[in-house]
Structure formats: C-alpha cells, structure tokens
Amino acid sequence: MSVRMPAPDPRTLASRARIVAAMRDIVPGEGVIDQFDELAPYESDALTAYAQRPLLVVLPENTAQISAILCWCNEHGVRVVPRGAGTSLSGGALPAQDGIVLGLSRLRRILEIDYDNRIAVVQPGVTNLAVSQAVAARGFYYAPDPSSQIACTIGGNVAENSGGVHCLKYGMTSHNVLGLKVVLMSGEVIELGGKAFDAPGYDLLGLAVGSEGLLGVVSEVTLRLLVKPQAAQAVLLGFAEVESAARCVAEVIAHGIIPAGMEMMDRPAIHAAEDFLGVGYPRDVDALLIVEVDGPQQECSHLMTMVTEIAVRNGASTVRVSGSEDERLRFWAGRKAAFPAIGRISPDYYCIDGTIPRRRLPEMLTRMSGMAARHGLRVANVFHAGDGNLHPLILYDANVPGELERAEAFAADILRTCVAMGGVLTGEHGVGVEKRDLMGEMFNDVDLAHQERIKCVFDPAMLLNPGKVFPNLHRCAELGRMHVHQGMLPFPDIPRF
Amino acid sequence: MAQQQCHAPSTAAEVLEAVAEAVAGRRGLEIRGGGSKRPLRIPAEPAALLDMRAIAGITDYDPDELVLTARAATPLLEIEAALGERQQMLAFEPFDHGPLFGALPGRATLGGIIAGNVSGSRRLSSGAARDHILGFTAVSGRGEELKGGGAVVKNVTGFDLPKLMAGSWGTLAVLISITMRVLPRPRAETTLLFRGLSDQAAGRLMSAALALPAAVSAAAHLPSSRATAWCATTGLRLEGFGPSVDARCRELLRALAPMGVGEAVAAEESGAFWRGMRTLDVVPREGHLLWRISVPPALGWRVGELLASSDVPYVYDWAGGLVWAAVPETAPRDGGAQVDDAQADGARAIGARIHAIARSLGGHAMLVRAPAALRASLPSAARAASDGDQGLRRLHQRLKAAFDPHGILNPGLDLACEL
Numbered sequence: 002m003s004v005r006m007p008a009p010d011p012r013t014l015a016s017r018a019r020i021v022a023a024m025r026d027i028v029p030g031e032g033v034i035d036q037f038d039e040l041a042p043y044e045s046d047a048l049t050a051y052a053q054r055p056l057l058v059v060l061p062e063n064t065a066q067i068s069a070i071l072c073w074c075n076e077h078g079v080r081v082v083p084r085g086a087g088t089s090l091s092g093g094a095l096p097a098q099d100g101i102v103l104g105l106s107r108l109r110r111i112l113e114i115d116y117d118n119r120i121a122v123v124q125p126g127v128t129n130l131a132v133s134q135a136v137a138a139r140g141f142y143y144a145p146d147p148s149s150q151i152a153c154t155i156g157g158n159v160a161e162n163s164g165g166v167h168c169l170k171y172g173m174t175s176h177n178v179l180g181l182k183v184v185l186m187s188g189e190v191i192e193l194g195g196k197a198f199d200a201p202g203y204d205l206l207g208l209a210v211g212s213e214g215l216l217g218v219v220s221e222v223t224l225r226l227l228v229k230p231q232a233a234q235a236v237l238l239g240f241a242e243v244e245s246a247a248r249c250v251a252e253v254i255a256h257g258i259i260p261a262g263m264e265m266m267d268r269p270a271i272h273a274a275e276d277f278l279g280v281g282y283p284r285d286v287d288a289l290l291i292v293e294v295d296g297p298q299q300e301c302s303h304l305m306t307m308v309t310e311i312a313v314r315n316g317a318s319t320v321r322v323s324g325s326e327d328e329r330l331r332f333w334a335g336r337k338a339a340f341p342a343i344g345r346i347s348p349d350y351y352c353i354d355g356t357i358p359r360r361r362l363p364e365m366l367t368r369m370s371g372m373a374a375r376h377g378l379r380v381a382n383v384f385h386a387g388d389g390n391l392h393p394l395i396l397y398d399a400n401v402p403g404e405l406e407r408a409e410a411f412a413a414d415i416l417r418t419c420v421a422m423g424g425v426l427t428g429e430h431g432v433g434v435e436k437r438d439l440m441g442e443m444f445n446d447v448d449l450a451h452q453e454r455i456k457c458v459f460d461p462a463m464l465l466n467p468g469k470v471f472p473n474l475h476r477c478a479e480l481g482r483m484h485v486h487q488g489m490l491p492f493p494d495i496p497r498f
Numbered sequence: 499m500a501q502q503q504c505h506a507p508s509t510a511a512e513v514l515e516a517v518a519e520a521v522a523g524r525r526g527l528e529i530r531g532g533g534s535k536r537p538l539r540i541p542a543e544p545a546a547l548l549d550m551r552a553i554a555g556i557t558d559y560d561p562d563e564l565v566l567t568a569r570a571a572t573p574l575l576e577i578e579a580a581l582g583e584r585q586q587m588l589a590f591e592p593f594d595h596g597p598l599f600g601a602l603p604g605r606a607t608l609g610g611i612i613a614g615n616v617s618g619s620r621r622l623s624s625g626a627a628r629d630h631i632l633g634f635t636a637v638s639g640r641g642e643e644l645k646g647g648g649a650v651v652k653n654v655t656g657f658d659l660p661k662l663m664a665g666s667w668g669t670l671a672v673l674i675s676i677t678m679r680v681l682p683r684p685r686a687e688t689t690l691l692f693r694g695l696s697d698q699a700a701g702r703l704m705s706a707a708l709a710l711p712a713a714v715s716a717a718a719h720l721p722s723s724r725a726t727a728w729c730a731t732t733g734l735r736l737e738g739f740g741p742s743v744d745a746r747c748r749e750l751l752r753a754l755a756p757m758g759v760g761e762a763v764a765a766e767e768s769g770a771f772w773r774g775m776r777t778l779d780v781v782p783r784e785g786h787l788l789w790r791i792s793v794p795p796a797l798g799w800r801v802g803e804l805l806a807s808s809d810v811p812y813v814y815d816w817a818g819g820l821v822w823a824a825v826p827e828t829a830p831r832d833g834g835a836q837v838d839d840a841q842a843d844g845a846r847a848i849g850a851r852i853h854a855i856a857r858s859l860g861g862h863a864m865l866v867r868a869p870a871a872l873r874a875s876l877p878s879a880a881r882a883a884s885d886g887d888q889g890l891r892r893l894h895q896r897l898k899a900a901f902d903p904h905g906i907l908n909p910g911l912d913l914a915c916e917l
Contacts, residue, residue: 117705117796140711162654169651175658176629189889196794197861198621198819199665201916202894204628207661211654231711251562257585257682257739296713297749300742356650358563388652389563428652436655443655444645451644452657454900458893470656481903 004051004092004434006468009099013079017056020079024059024101027069032107034058043102046087046094047149048435050351050405055082055096060104064182064190064220070103071218071465072188080467081186083214085125085157088149090352091433093161093213097467103218105156111135112221118196119226120179125156125219129163132224141226144171147429148337156219162211164429166262166336169387170295171227173429175210180223183209183216186460196223208455213431214466216459230295233261234305235329238312239286239319243267244363246288249315250386251360253292256311258304260387262293264336267366269381270343270394274335277342282335283319290386291332339383340394347379347396351408354430355419359389368418369393376411378404390428391419417442432470440472449473454480502528502545508552510635510643510674516548517672517906518641526909529668531571532605534596535614537873538866539667542910550609553674556580564651565632566680570609570673577608587683590627591618591716593776598788598867603777609673615665619716619735619775622708622795622816628664630679636663636671639902649677662897668908670901684715684737688747689768690760692732697721697814700732701799703757704817707734712750717817718775721802732758733771778822780813786824787845787868789852793861795819804855823852827872842875849876864916890917 013020017035024033034040035057045052056079061067074081080100087094096102108124111132115121116139121132129150132143146165147153153163158174159181171177180194193206200206209216240246246265253260266274266282266289275282282289290312294304309320323329335342343350357365366382373380379396393415397408416426420442427436440449449471456463457477468474505516505527520527526545530536550571558567561584568577574592581587593616596605610616612634617626633647646659663673692703700719707714715737722730734750736743751760763771774780781788791801798818805812805823812823828844849865856863865876894914898905 115794115796116709118794119708140709162658164652164654172625172629173652173654175661176625185889191887191889191893193890195860197792198795198816199615199626199792201862201864202890202913203670203897204615204661204665205890205893205897207628207658207664211658228709228711228713254564254682255562257685259682296738296742297711297745299745300739303739303741356648356652358560358565358650360560360562385652389650390652424650425648425653426655428650429654431654432656440656443648447642448644448646449656451638451642451646451901452659455657455662455897458896458900 004438006053006097006434007474009097010078013056013099020077020101021057023073024057024070027073028059028061028066032060032062034060043084043087043096043104046084046089046092048090048092048095048433050399051092051095051434053096053098055102056099058102058104060107062107064184067103067184067218067220068188068190071184071186074101074464075186075188075462078462078464080464082466083160083218085154085160086128086152088153088157089161089431089433090354091427091431091435093431093433093466093469095434100467105154105218108220115196116141120196121224121226123155123222123224125154125159125222127155129153129155129158136226137229140229142229143177143224144227145174145177155222155224159210159219159222160212160214161429161431164390166264166385169263169385170259170261175207177225178206178210178222179225181206181209181219182221184218184220186217186462186465190220194223211431213433213470215456215470216465230261232298232301233293233295233329234301235291235293235323235332236305236308236312237282237319237321237332238290238292238317239283240288240290240315240317241286243288243366245316246290247359247362249290249312249317252311252315253308254387256307258294258307260292260308261295262291263385263387264291265289265384265386266336266339267382269379270339270383273342273346273381274339277345278335278338280331280335286318291336293329336383339381343381343394343396348398348400351395351397351412353391353393353395353412353415354427355416355424356388356390356428357419357422357424359386361422362386362389365391365418365422369415372411372414376407378407378411380411385428388428389424413439434469437468437470438472440470450475450480502547504547504549506549506552510553513548513550513553513672513674514637514641514643517637517639520546520906521639521641521904524904525906527906529672529908531607531610532573532596534594534599534601534605535610537599537870538595539908539911541908545909548672550672554607557675561586564680565649565677567649567675567677568608569675571607573604574606574608574611575604581680582683585683586680588630588678589620589624589681590630591620591776592616592627593618593778597777598783608676608678612664612673612676613666613668619718619772619815622717622819623713623715624681626664628661631660631664631676632679633677634660634663634673635675636673638671639904639907644671647677651679667911667913669898669911669913670907672907686740686743687735687737687765687768688743688762689771690734690736690747690750690762691771692758692760694730695719695732695758696730697799697802699757700730700814701796701818703732703754704734705796706757707750707754708817710750710753712736712746713738714750716772716815719814719818720780721812723811734760735768735772775813775815781811781822781824785827787827787872788866789823789825789863790866791821791823791852791856791861791863793819793821793856793859797859800859801855805852827869841872845872845876887917
C-alpha cells in the first residue's frame with residue numbers, strides 16, 4: 002500500500018479491550034466483531050490494492066445504536082469508518098488501524114413505500130436492486146443503477162453519489178434522493194429534506210450526498226421512484242475509427258436525443274468481452290457503441306430510426322437494432338461483463354474513473370496508448386460516452402514486483418490528463434484514498450480549505466472516515482486561522498498530518 | 499437615511515477587492531444582480547451595495563457537451579436566447595420574480611436564479627436549479643476566491659459545493675461564474691386540460707397520471723375561486739418528439755377517462771398555460787400577500803382545504819407539491835402607507851396559520867410578496883427560536899461562519915432562523 006494514512010493513535014490501540022466492551026454495551030449479541038480472523042473480510046473494499054485490518058467491526062441495528070456508537074467514539078477520540086457492502090472502487094471504506102468499522106449491513110429494511118408521492122424510505126443497508134424489485138409489481142423502479150447494484154447498498158450510493166449507465170437521462174444518486182436521516186459524529190440525529198420537493202435553509206442534503214462518509218452516517222434515505230418506461234430498445238454500432246464513433250455520439254445529442262444509455266468500448270475491451278461471452282460484437286472495429294432508448298414503443302421506434310441514420314452517416318460498419326428483449330439484454334451482457342472479461346485475460350486489473358469533455362475522447366485514447374507504451378502495461382476502455390465518463394482498465398500482475406506501482410502511476414497520468422483536458426478526477430467512483438493525493442490537480446489550497454472547513458462543521462475532531470478525500474489533514478483549529486495570501490499558504494512545506 | 503455606498507465591480511479581481519476591503523473594515527455587503535428578487539430577501543443590517551450587473555456575459559457554451567458557463571449577472575433572457583438558438587434549455591424552467599414585485603420581466607440573472615434555487619413547473623420531472631448547476635467560481639466571505647464542482651456533466655470530485663451555493667441567497671459567497679448543465683428542448687408539447695375538478699380530485703388525477711409511463715413533465719391545478727373568474731382547470735404537460743407525445747397523449751386520455759374528460763391543447767395554448775404558471779399571472783397581485791408553500795405532492799390538496807375558510811386564492815404546481823397562495827391584505831384604516839396594528843396582527847395571524855399548515859403536512863412555507871412596511875412588521879422566523887431543529891440550526895450557523903466568519907455577506911439574512 003503506497004498511500005499514507007493518518008498515524009494510528011497508540012492510546013486507542015492500547016485501549017482496544019475497553020472499546021470492545023463499550024461497543025458490546027451498545028450493540029448486544031453478534032454485532033461486535035473483534036476476533037482477528039473474522040475482521041479479515043472488512044480489511045478492504047473493492048479497491049483491494051489497499052487493505053488494513055480495523056481495530057474492530059460494529060454492526061448496529063438501528064439509528065439509536067448508531068447514535069450511541071458515534072457519541073461514545075466522539076467522546077473517546079476513536080476513529081470510525083462507515084461501510085455499506087464494501088463495493089467502493091476508490092477505497093472509501095478502507096479501515097483505519099486504530100478505528101472501528103461501522104457496518105450498516107443489518108439496517109436493511111424498506112420502511113415505507115408511498116406510491117402517491119412516488120417515494121420509498123429505506124434503511125442504508127438495503128441493496129440498490131432490492132428497491133427496484135420491491136416496487137416493480139406496481140410499475141416503478143429506482144433509476145440509478147451502478148454496475149454493482151446486486152450488492153451495493155443505498156447508504157453507499159448516497160455516500161458516493163453513485164451513477165450508472167442510465168444516469169445521463171435519469172441523473173445520479175443526488176438527483177434521486179429527497180431526504181436523509183443523518184447521525185453526526187456527535188451522536189446528534191438530523192433530518193435533511195423529506196417528501197417535499199425542497200426544504201428551507203442551506204442544501205445540506207446536496208452536501209451530504211457524495212460526501213464519502215466524511216460528514217455523517219446515513220440511517221434513513223428517502224428515494225424518488227420513477228415509472229418504468231414501457232419499452233426499451235438498443236442498437237449496436239461498430240465504427241472503424243474512434244473519431245467516427247465520437248462524432249456519432251455528439252450528433253445524437255445535437256439532434257435533441259438524450260438516450261437512456263450510450264456506452265462505448267474500444268478494441269481491446271470488445272475483444273475481451275467477445276472472447277468471454279460471444280455475444281456477437283464485431284471484432285473488426287476500433288469502437289463499439291451501444292445506444293439504448295426507452296419510452297413508449299412509438300418513441301423507441303422514432304428515436305431508433307434517427308440514431309441509426311446518424312450512425313450510418315458517420316460511417317458505422319455495423320448497425321444492429323435489438324429485435325427482442327433477449328437480444329437487447331445480450332447486447333448489454335458483453336458490456337456489463339467487461340470487467341470479468343478483462344479479469345480473465347489478466348491476473349489483475351485496475352479500473353480508473355475520470356471524466357473529460359466528450360469531444361476530447363479520440364485525443365484521450367491516443368494519449369492513453371502512448372502512456373500504455375511508456376508504462377509497459379496494456380489498457381482496455383469502456384466509456385459512458387454520453388457524459389464523458391471514462392473507465393480505462395489497466396491490466397497488470399500484482400505478483401510481478403513493481404507492476405502495481407506502474408499501474409498506479411499510469412492511472413495518475415490518465416487522471417491528470419482528464420483534468421488538463423477540462424475534465425475531473427472522478428465521475429462516479431469517488432475520491433476515497435485512491436485519488437486523494439491528486440486533489441491538488443483540480444483544486445488549489447484555498448478551494449480545498451473551504452471544503453475542509455465543511456468537514457470541521459460536521460466533525461470537528463475529524464474522526465469520521467479519516468484519511469479520505471483530502472490530501473492534507475489540517476486540524477480544524479488551524480483551518481479557522483489559515484489565511485491565504487496570493488494563493489500561498491503560510492509554511493507550505495510543512496507536512497500537515 | 500444615508501446614501502448606500504456602492505461598489506460596481508466589472509472583473510472578478512474587483513469583486514475580490516471589494517469583498518476583501520469589506521472584510522478588513524468589517525462592513526457588510528448587499529449582493530445584488532438584477533434585483534428582481536430583492537424585496538424577497540432584504541438584508542436586515544446596514545450594508546454597502548455590491549452591484550454585480552457588470553459581471554455578465556456567456557463565456558462558454560458548448561451545445562454538444564450540454565454545458566454552458568456564464569458570469570453570475572448574465573440575464574436569464576440572454577441565456578435562454580442563446581440556448582434557444584441551439585434548441586436547448588435550462589430544464590428546471592426557472593421563473594422570473596420581477597413581475598411579482600412590479601418590475602418589468604427579464605431582470606432575473608443566472609446568479610440570482612442559483613442563489614435562490616428558483617425552479618419552475620418542470621421541477622416535477624427534471625429537478626431543481628440545484629440539480630443542474632455543475633460548477634462555479636466565487637469569492638467567499640473570507641475574501642478568498644474559490645471554485646467548486648467542474649465543467650462536465652458527471653463529477654463527484656470533492657464535496658458538492660455547487661449544490662451548497664444553490665439556495666444560499668448570497669450568504670456564503672459572491673458567485674462570479676456559473677457552469678450549468680443544459681438539455682435539448684423538447685421538439686413538441688401538448689397539455690391535457692381537465693375542467694371542473696375539486697382540489698382533491700385534481701390531486702388524485704395528477705398522482706394517477708404520474709404513476710403511468712406517460713412521462714408527464716409538469717402538472718398544475720388552478721382551483722375555481724370566488725376572487726378570480728377562472729373555472730377549475732388541471733393541466734398535465736407532455737413533451738418530447740412528436741410521435742412519442744401523440745402516443746402518450748392518447749394513452750393518458752384513455753387511462754384517466756374514469757377520473758375526468760381531458761382535452762389536449764396544441765403547443766401554442768400549452769405554452770401559454772405554463773407561461774402563466776411561470777410568471778404567476780394566475781394569482782392576484784394587487785392587495786395580496788403571496789405565500790409559497792412546499793409539501794409532499796399528494797398532500798397538496800389538503801393545503802387548499804385547510805386554507806379554504808380564508809377565501810384565499812391559490813394554485814398548485816408540481817402535482818400538488820407547490821402551492822402559491824395569495825392572502826388578501828386588510829386595507830389600512832387610514833388609507834395611508836403606514837401599517838396599522840390590526841393589519842399587522844391579521845398578517846401575523848394568517849402567516850402563523852400558513853406555517854402551521856405547511857409543517858403539519860411535512861413541508862414548509864415562505865412569504866414571497868408583501869408590502870415593505872407590512873413585511874418589516876412580520877417576524878422573519880417561521881417559528882419561535884426555541885422550536886425547530888436546534889442541531890440543524892447550529893450546523894447552519896457553523897456553516898455560515900466557515901464561509902463568512904465576519905458576517906459580511908448579506909448581513910442579517912439568516913437562513914438558520916427559517917428552519
């Protein structure tokens with residue numbers, strides 16, 4: 002692990018037995034895990050390159066227990082790392098050596114479904130897919146659909162502001178959450194938003210969504226439900242050149258079409274998926290687009306005609322419109338299996354997440370080829386083409402000394418290039434520990450200090466999810482005093498841990 | 499009264515300088531763009547004017563990327579004209595407060611729209627202003643220039659400061675430049691009009707319509723009223739590509755037939771109906787206090803029921819989630835501009851009632867328009883300082899202090915007291 006975390010507090014490490022006892026008082030029964038072997042499943046999330054066994058794991062059952070745990074930890078200066086299903090790709094749930102992991106998996110009840118107001122109130126441990134399943138019979142669904150939706154939880158989605166292939170049309174998590182119950186590090190429980198479309202005061206709801214577990218622990222979520230579209234249809238479009246595919250995407254948007262999904266794969270990704278599943282992707286193209294439209298059948302037919310005309314005009318060599326629901330799902334199967342497909346041809350892979358203005362895509366892929374050669378590693382690309390969100394998959398072998406470090410350096414080069422092109426470090430996976438030290442590429446010290454002061458408003462002792470998102474851990478008292486003159490911090494060379 | 503000192507910066511550097519100077523001298527600044535919403539939120543404490551009107555102009559518009567960047571005081575009219583040329587729009591359909599306060603339309607600016615999180619009828623289906631801001635640059639009350647968010651439609655890097663700016667009414671930072679997500683403008687629209695429904699029946703109709711896969715983009719109900727001449731009208735708007743709008747229109751009329759007979763009107767009439775909601779031409783102005791009440795949509799009709807005895811004209815937008823209520827002012831006894839006690843007592847009583855109604859339904863209320871003298875006599879707080887969520891209030895105060903430790907920006911405008 003090459004990322005520096007806050008130094009563990011020796012007093013906390015020494016008082017482990019006392020912390021375990023206090024937690025057992027709050028959460029009776031099986032809810033406190035302190036056996037070394039049983040802690041292993043919690044030592045990392047889906048970014049497995051980073052691992053750290055926590056002090057202990059606590060699995061509360063309700064808001065009152067969460068509140069009591071946080072209150073005790075706050076009083077005793079114990080760090081807390083909240084965790085949902087542990088599917089984060091940015092190390093958002095990486096434990097602290099001297100901290101407890103607060104697992105929310107036992108809060109998995111759907112508390113209320115209100116079809117008249119088109120909302121569901123759920124606990125944070127409910128999986129993303131379970132929400133859609135619970136309301137499917139009435140023709141509703143919950144729109145954000147991160148690829149891990151079978152496993153990932155709503156609490157984690159809120160923390161990370163998760164997206165998914167359909168978020169170009171239906172928005173990210175933040176656009177689909179109306180209310181939150183949040184437990185602060187002090188143990189206080191606050192309610193943000195609710196069933197109405199807005200709330201008085203500052204938009205703390207907007208601030209809480211995507212705050213990566215740094216501001217509070219979510220214990221209830223009010224979600225917006227949507228009506229399932231009557232029909233969906235997808236088309237596979239193959240292009241000899243990435244430039245033509247990119248032009249096609251731009252032209253679809255220019256014609257006023259916001260597809261339900263618009264995904265691109267490059268040649269290595271197409272081949273890996275085709276070798277794995279044989280879904281019928283063309284192998285002789287440099288770029289494959291999957292464009293999905295949804296709505297009434299008349300809308301699907303109308304838009305499909307427009308999209309295929311645009312594709313042909315831009316030189317598509319393959320145009321295959323799904324003729325059945327089976328075929329539509331087959332088109333997606335290859336894309337959705339892209340990660341395991343890459344996993345089959347490489348011992349390890351590293352999934353990157355950055356966003357660029359869409360028009361820079363051909364240039365980005367060219368530069369990525371250069372970087373791949375320079376770092377001596379292969380890369381395959383899947384890409385949310387509609388919104389410019391890149392997911393390069395870097396292939397490496399962790400057993401070869403130095404390859405992980407090379408993969409990390411390659412990833413950092415890609416993300417720096419994203420920012421340089423007018424894009425951002427992360428489109429949907431979050432900063433976590435993974436991109437923490439790159440934050441300076443996008444924000445200067447003044448920008449970051451304004452964000453860190455928000456952290457101080459919610460968690461002045463900085464105990465909640467420590468070491469995430471911000472590259473320099475300033476103490477809150479220091480931030481209050483810190484004045485910046487002409488962009489220069491006083492003593493910029495002093496390490497700020 | 500002494501003449502208000504005025505800064506009129508024309509560059510970001512000059513804004514920074516004005517704020518830094520105010521910080522150094524511990525003097526308040528009232529931030530003003532077009533001034534269309536000023537009567538809604540007048541800073542309670544003395545302040546120099548920071549006139550932002552010269553910080554204007556679209557700086558980047560890339561229709562293919564669905565992104566537009568403009569300086570804060572760019573008039574909404576200019577932005578909508580530029581978007582219109584490329585058949586695009588701000589999907590949250592912001593409205594113009596100016597005419598509500600007797601000003602000419604068109605003074606609203608992008609910065610003001612964001613500062614007030616002002617969203618119109620399409621908020622029901624497309625989200626609020628806060629859902630469409632992608633990034634910004636600003637000068638905080640610390641006298642420092644900062645940026646938040648980015649210039650691409652998908653971004654989760656760091657805390658979502660753009661959302662925090664939306665609805666902060668200039669109390670945290672002075673917005674300089676704003677990047678918005680824009681969307682294609684629907685190529686066709688129609689509105690289904692249903693006549694003569696009671697509030698409750700209209701509420702049920704709107705709920706039923708939104709539970710169908712018809713993608714209703716806006717839903718409003720204008721009840722019949724003694725004070726105005728209109729007959730009860732419920733409008734459901736469908737937008738998109740022609741063949742899709744036609745198909746959904748037929749399907750929706752058929753599915754809702756048991757609840758009411760609807761009539762589909764052509765684009766021109768549809769546009770006029772929703773423009774009416776956008777400028778609130780449909781509620782009386784002269785001699786009325788205007789309240790905005792936000793509740794869970796299915797409970798909207800209850801607001802009307804609870805208000806009914808007051809003979810207050812009101813309309814519903816957002817399928818019932820937003821109620822605009824025009825409360826008749828009692829005429830001053832002496833006929834002058836002074837507010838007499840009876841008037842103030844009357845306004846206070848109905849204000850307390852409206853707040854209580856909104857709260858009992860899980861929502862909140864805000865006084866939007868009132869004569870200045872009367873407004874000054876009303877408590878700005880929605881409830882007594884001892885009620886409400888104290889934890890939430892403390893967070894608001896600490897957040898304000900983090901961005902504006904000396905209380906320079908819009909001094910006396912305290913959002914915490916509205917909780």
